[in-house]
Amino acid sequence: MITEQTLIIGANSDIGKAIAAQIQASENTGLILISRDLTPPNSVPSDLIAANVTKISVKDYQAESIDQAVAELAQHKHAPITRVFVCNGILHNDHIKPEKRLEDFDSQAFMEIMTSNSLTPMLWIQKLTPLLTGKSPCKFVLFSARVGSISENRLGGWYSYRASKAALNMIVKTASIELARRAKNIKLIAFHPGTTDTPLSKPFQKNVPANKLFSPEFVAKQLLDIVENTPLDQTASYLDWQGEAINW
Numbered sequence: 308m309i310t311e312q313t314l315i316i317g318a319n320s321d322i323g324k325a326i327a328a329q330i331q332a333s334e335n336t337g338l339i340l341i342s343r344d345l346t347p348p349n350s351v352p353s354d355l356i357a358a359n360v361t362k363i364s365v366k367d368y369q370a371e372s373i374d375q376a377v378a379e380l381a382q383h384k385h386a387p388i389t390r391v392f393v394c395n396g397i398l399h400n401d402h403i404k405p406e407k408r409l410e411d412f413d414s415q416a417f418m419e420i421m422t423s424n425s426l427t428p429m430l431w432i433q434k435l436t437p438l439l440t441g442k443s444p445c446k447f448v449l450f451s452a453r454v455g456s457i458s459e460n461r462l463g464g465w466y467s468y469r470a471s472k473a474a475l476n477m478i479v480k481t482a483s484i485e486l487a488r489r490a491k492n493i494k495l496i497a498f499h500p501g502t503t504d505t506p507l508s509k510p511f512q513k514n515v516p517a518n519k520l521f522s523p524e525f526v527a528k529q530l531l532d533i534v535e536n537t538p539l540d541q542t543a544s545y546l547d548w549q550g551e552a553i554n555w
């Protein structure tokens with residue numbers, strides 16, 4: 308019998324897929340996947356698709372689409388949602404490259420990155436909070452990055468991506484202050500996976516030592532352990548893949 312559910316948003320992320328694959332192993336945990344593309348083998352390898360998986364498609368991550376997804380989600384709330392993973396994030400795409408210097412900055416690209424990396428997670432926090440507030444503990448993970456740390460920025464570059472993750476961190480911190488008053492069961496975690504072998508890091512892997520380039524499976528296992536062991540303390544945490552705190 309399903310006694311709790313895990314929600315993975317942006318489930319087509321390679322790290323999201325690895326989390327889904329590891330959770331599949333458990334019988335009493337329902338899995339809810341939200342993505343723009345849920346056709347196998349996306350999101351969950353087809354051989355792992357089982358009865359305890361619910362899929363919700365979104366057209367995009369605009370507020371209206373998120374409202375529709377949350378309305379659909381409410382109908383599937385047979386058991387409490389105890390873990391949420393918001394995987395959304397872009398660093399590059401066919402028309403965006405991270406900036407090396409001021410001359411590379413482009414307003415349109417900045418807006419696109421801020422939208423996917425900061426605004427989308429903000430909307431998920433806003434719209435999911437009513438559904439998650441209650442007695443059952445809920446660990447709510449938002450994928451950030453170490454480069455979003457203002458105090459640890461020594462290398463420079465990547466203006467838009469850094470700014471979008473710093474903005475996300477501020478959103479997480481600010482929301483945790485409000486949730487400490489009105490939803491004490493929700494713990495927000497901004498998570499840095501480390502450099503992980505996914506499409507997002509592909510163009511930037513050549514200078515990464517082999518032992519510092521993680522597989523999505525390794526990161527998913529680390530994250531599930533971190534989520535298990537992080538207490539509900541009504542404050543936001545900014546943690547890396549080892550569970551170590553990063554300076555904001």
Ligand SMILES: NC(=O)c1ccc[n+]([C@@H]2O[C@H](COP(=O)([O-])OP(=O)(O)OC[C@H]3O[C@@H](n4cnc5c(N)ncnc54)[C@H](OP(=O)(O)O)[C@@H]3O)[C@@H](O)[C@H]2O)c1
Pocket residue numbers: 316317318319320321322323341342343344368394395396397398422423424427450451452453499500501502503504505506507508
């Ligand atoms: N890989 C790394 O080395 C690394 C390092 C630090 C931080 N991170 C962070 O970890 C998270 C997961 O990344 P990943 O490495 O698994 O990357 P990935 O496989 O490239 O996944 C991309 C994710 O972004 C979503 N997405 C793509 N375009 C979007 C848009 N326009 N608006 C909103 N969402 C969009 C996708 O959702 P759909 O399911 O709808 O496609 C998917 O969840 C990201 O937030 C990333 O910034 C990754």
